[in-house]
Amino acid sequence: MSDKDQMEPIKEAKAKYDERVAKVLQKMPERKTDFANTSGIPINRVYTPLDMEGFDYLKQLGMPGQYPYTRAVQPTAYRGRFWTMRQYAGFATAEETNERYHFLLKSGQTGLSVAFDLPTQIGYDSDHPLAQGEVGKVGVCIDSLWDIERLFQGIPLDQVSTSMTINSPCAVIMAMYLAVAEKQGVPFDKLRGTVQNDILKEYPARGTYIFAPRPSMRLITDIFAYCTKEVPQWNTISISGYHIREAGSTAVQEVAFTLANGIAYVEAAIAAGMKVDEFGPRLSFFFNSHSDFLEEVAKFRAARRLWAKIMKERFKAQDPKSMMLRFHTQTAGCSLTAQQPLNNIMRVAFQAMSAVLGGTQSLHTNSYDEALALPSELAVQVALRSQQVVAFETNVCDTVDPLAGSYYIEKLTDEVEAQAQEYIDQIDRMGGAVAAIEKGFIQKEIGASAYRFQREIEKGERIIVGLNRFQTHEDKLTGLLKVDPEVGAKQVARLQELKNTRDNAAVQQTLAELKTAAAGTDNLMPPILKAVKALATLGEVCDTLRAVFGEYEAPALI
């Protein structure tokens, strides 16, 4: 395509086209003077081979399953099997959530994804004063091994892959999961799944941190080291751009800040004595799929290529698996409207299609009622069906990376990658992702983008159907899920029962051992596993770690 003889006629044709456009514009101006995507990248009227001068197919795309994996990480992609359909779910007690899991598995879902309530995510038991009003609200409440056992009642852990959105107390929940597997008689090397275990995005975007970055990084690398040996099929981290995007970033910022965090984890693991190819293949990612359809497709492709280069060139990985960016996607929660909520079904379907055309390995589709409440069973079913329609009816999965070679998609993929690389260089100059977070750089960049987005909506420059245009009088949505207000009291009673029946001296002994280990440098997974098996609670384990590591105090940045 870079052949000059071929380009000349195209240049002439383009010049004529531009002349013609100039005339047309005099009579009929375009809808806007400036066209741009959410990352602020200008969008041209038309893309041609002229935009691909110097394009090198093998270098920039390669074959599916071949470096730099722009087209796919796996040679046959969805012709082999579809992505894992995985709906994030959890509310109230372990029993209620277990019931929802059985419903989802019966509906054709192919993996589980556990949502924990906020006290669990921040390492507080349900009877902690700060847990008041929060128990079982945004996810399931877990205080001890008892609860995790109930959560997976009737679900053989060698038959499902389980993703768990847990970060700061990840080691504790992971240990509880392993203890359940042991009780079920499932060997650890048969376990498949993912823990989020991504603390760095919690500081600027999601907020469920306990400890400061440094001790948190140790917990993370301890999990890497432990699972590499003991739970080899487990994805030890899900480096997440999802929440960065939800907090208001652009698509470019989502890629940049996520991969910058990824670089920080790789560096931390290497500093802890591991080799890049030991843990590299088990790193996984998590992205958002927002409403700018083609920008999102390009984003996924750009992220895949950029990570492959980072792992190969920067970290000298040798194992191709270390270079493959495998990712989960969730459609954009922040794009859902409380107004005319049924419109959200369409938004979610388009976003799901973007994720699939971008080659996601697993997908959560949001439910139409989620701007109003946790999803009802009906809404979840529609969301899951939307994925099934994409998979089974649209036929987009029958060829790998079908949008490749589109002048626009390839140009945009290059632009997203280049702009993300610029951010990563800037973060490197600040001393890496941890330093950039400590300086508040990431927080400020995200905040500025969020405010710009809101201003565009309020000025009418960005149209959200049903919100700032095409508003209608509407009846209220009914059938919303309501979490039983008694769940907190029930859970506190259960916790009391646990404390009355377990061997408290044994618990204290395991916690004392954990404290000694935390003050030293041993891997913390074995003592945590021992503690949770003795029925130490999540809060007790986290308090033990708090006593050694202290707690992080976030500056209020705006």
Place this chain on the structure above:
Amino acid sequence: MPEERKIRVLTAKPGLDGHDRGIKVICAALRDAGMEVIYTGLRQTPEQIVAAAVQEDADVIAMSVLSGAHNYLFPRVMELVKEKGINDVLVMGGGIIPDEDIPPLKAAGIAAIFGPGTDTSDIIGFIRENVRKN
């Protein structure tokens, strides 16, 4: 004539919820509208919020909760507001608040609840009309 004192708004995220996009956007909008904004950050207890409001001599307390814990947190803030005798402070809330929860929250003294999709100019207008009325 002395220059009129700027409206002072204390903004807060009560409880454990980490979704702060909304409150930060509102902070920026209120600031652009000429108000003084004091953002207290994540994980504030009702006690901390009311103490900060007293200390900062706030005219308005604006809170955001997306975790569903509003039925505990908002009324608790109102109790403390009354206890501290700062009844002239305008207290508002926002987030994912189901419709049926709004009347009891208003009965507890929350002046207004703003849900998803609210235009920031509506919030600014509400504050200007209702601040320092008592």
